[in-house]
Amino acid sequence: MKVNFKAVCLGLAMGLATAGAVADIGKDDRLDVVLEPDERHLVLFEMRSFLQALQGITEALTREDMQTVANLARTMGSGAANQIPPQTTAKLPETFQMLAGTVHTTFDVIALDAESLGDPLHTIRQVSTMMQTCNACHGIYQVKVGSEPFPRLKQ
Numbered sequence: 001m002k003v004n005f006k007a008v009c010l011g012l013a014m015g016l017a018t019a020g021a022v023a024d025i026g027k028d029d030r031l032d033v034v035l036e037p038d039e040r041h042l043v044l045f046e047m048r049s050f051l052q053a054l055q056g057i058t059e060a061l062t063r064e065d066m067q068t069v070a071n072l073a074r075t076m077g078s079g080a081a082n083q084i085p086p087q088t089t090a091k092l093p094e095t096f097q098m099l100a101g102t103v104h105t106t107f108d109v110i111a112l113d114a115e116s117l118g119d120p121l122h123t124i125r126q127v128s129t130m131m132q133t134c135n136a137c138h139g140i141y142q143v144k145v146g147s148e149p150f151p152r153l154k155q
């Protein structure tokens with residue numbers, strides 16, 4: 001009985017979360033990350049690189065080409081995080097940095113597992129879980145251009 005109750009609660013919570021993500025547009029209450037134009041360019045460039053890598057990874061997965069999966073994942077691994085200069089990183093809210101770090105280290109794990117396990121289904125699961133972090137961050141933040149030395153909201 002207790003287990004069932006938990007299962008029902010979990011199902012309900014997941015259902016609500018999914019419905020909320022799809023149906024509730026609401027108003028734009030994302031927090032501002034205030035950056036200089038060139039810093040915004042760097043951050044958005046990295047975002048487009050994430051999407052590009054994921055496109056290549058999913059394409060390689062259809063061919064079960066796990067070496068290409070690993071190579072592409074590595075381009076977005078924790079080494080890539082250093083492309084954002086420290087003075088820009090300092091302007092990013094802590095939660096933002098944490099979520100970005102999670103994505104980079106997950107790409108590391110995806111690369112390692114693709115090589116060592118060679119299991120496309122396992123990689124697809126990892127990609128799906130990682131994309132929840134993409135979605136979570138997109139739900140919280142937006143980038144605004146400005147020259148304030150610190151973001152208006154740091155959390």
Ligand code: HEC
Pocket residue numbers: 033044045047048050051054095096097099100103130131133134135137138141142143144
């Ligand atoms: C740490 C937070 C964070 C994470 C993690 C994150 N993003 Fe983003 N992303 C943003 C923000 C903020 C924007 C700008 C949104 C805005 O200003 O409206 C953005 C924008 C983008 C854009 C649009 C780029 C452009 O040129 O306008 C793409 C594509 C994108 N993200 C893909 C991804 C993918 C794919 C992942 C996961 C692999 C990801 N992002 C993970 C925060 C994040």
